[in-house]
Amino acid sequence: xxxxxxxxxxxxxxxxxxxxxxxxxxxxxxxxxxxxxxxxxxxxxxxxxxxxxxxxxxxxxxxxxxxxxxxxxxxxxxxxxxxxxxxxxx
Numbered sequence: 001x002x003x004x005x006x007x008x009x010x011x012x013x014x015x016x017x018x019x020x021x022x023x024x025x026x027x028x029x030x031x032x033x034x035x036x037x038x039x040x041x042x043x044x045x046x047x048x049x050x051x052x053x054x055x056x057x058x059x060x061x062x063x064x065x066x067x068x069x070x071x072x073x074x075x076x077x078x079x080x081x082x083x084x085x086x087x088x089x090x
Contacts, residue, residue, distance in 0.1 A: 036052050048081040051080070055076050
């Protein structure tokens, strides 16, 4: 499923136009990004939680040359599925 398929499904399920469903999805995605950028955790009970974690700097290898390279520290987004989501795919 891609974004346009999701918008169509949302519109059908909610009985709204595709334009309204698209705006709702864009707003949701924008607010998720904003929350994570501020360093906050986002919890959607039953679905899962999004969080930002710090990944420390580490040594890696260039696969072409085998040379050791330094991979800088960075922040990464993590997602932990909720129990309802976990149970729905089994």
